[in-house]
Amino acid sequence: MKILIFGATGMIGQGVLRECLRDPDVRAVTAVGRSASGGQHAKLRDVIHRDLHELHAIEPELTGTDACFFCLGVTSAGMSEAEYERVTYGIAAAAAETLVQVNGDMTFVFVSGAGADSSERGRVMWARIKGKSENMVLRLFRRGYVFRPAVVQPTHGIRSRTPLYNVAYSLGRPLMPLVRTMFPGYVLTTEEIGRAMLIVARNGAPKRLLESRDIKALIEPGREATSSSS
Numbered sequence: 001m002k003i004l005i006f007g008a009t010g011m012i013g014q015g016v017l018r019e020c021l022r023d024p025d026v027r028a029v030t031a032v033g034r035s036a037s038g039g040q041h042a043k044l045r046d047v048i049h050r051d052l053h054e055l056h057a058i059e060p061e062l063t064g065t066d067a068c069f070f071c072l073g074v075t076s077a078g079m080s081e082a083e084y085e086r087v088t089y090g091i092a093a094a095a096a097e098t099l100v101q102v103n104g105d106m107t108f109v110f111v112s113g114a115g116a117d118s119s120e121r122g123r124v125m126w127a128r129i130k131g132k133s134e135n136m137v138l139r140l141f142r143r144g145y146v147f148r149p150a151v152v153q154p155t156h157g158i159r160s161r162t163p164l165y166n167v168a169y170s171l172g173r174p175l176m177p178l179v180r181t182m183f184p185g186y187v188l189t190t191e192e193i194g195r196a197m198l199i200v201a202r203n204g205a206p207k208r209l210l211e212s213r214d215i216k217a218l219i220e221p222g223r224e225a226t227s228s229s230s
Helices: 011-022 057-064 081-102 125-140 163-182 190-203 210-218
Strands: 002-006 026-035 043-050 065-070 106-111 144-148 150-151 188-189 209-211
Touching: 011 026, 011 065, 011 106, 011 190, 043 081, 043 125, 043 150, 057 081, 065 081, 065 144, 106 125, 106 190, 125 144, 125 190, 144 190, 150 163, 150 190, 188 210, 190 210, 209 210
Parallel strands: 002 026, 002 065, 026 043, 065 106, 106 144, 144 209, 150 188
Antiparallel strands: none
């Protein structure tokens, strides 16, 4: 497989990139972003592009891929609705609309978040915009999927680009085994998310909108996936 990753420098993106590079079925990985991914591997190629809202200039670099893992995201804290929509929906739409033209049969996995609002009419700003982005991906791609992780545990030395998140993860690390035991369907590691994306790229998934329990069920087939989806 040839994989395209947006947001490979973020916490989830780092985990997805790691799993892609480790997977023997993945022949090549292209990481698109405003800066280099920081990874070093024979299979990895960085495409640095400053304006992610306009991708026509790098369209040749995006062709010939089997799947796109869209992991780019920002916190809505301190942002206006217009600013947050421009980043969250705007960049996702630019990527999806470009890729569907060059390869509409590819698998496109969009990383959203638990609590996203598919109706696009709720009171919570970030949830509405995430829901709008989800709907766009599912509408454009026949093999489009949405991941809605709840609690994400960074592993293998991966760190968030948001300092406050790193503090929270550091303080919460001793409690994580207990949380995973008590709420096994709600905690995913960055490794598990990456592995699940590769499974979806190979085989698809029973649902197109996957909550944490559904994602867990992909990598642990014996676990019943009971979360709701559309």
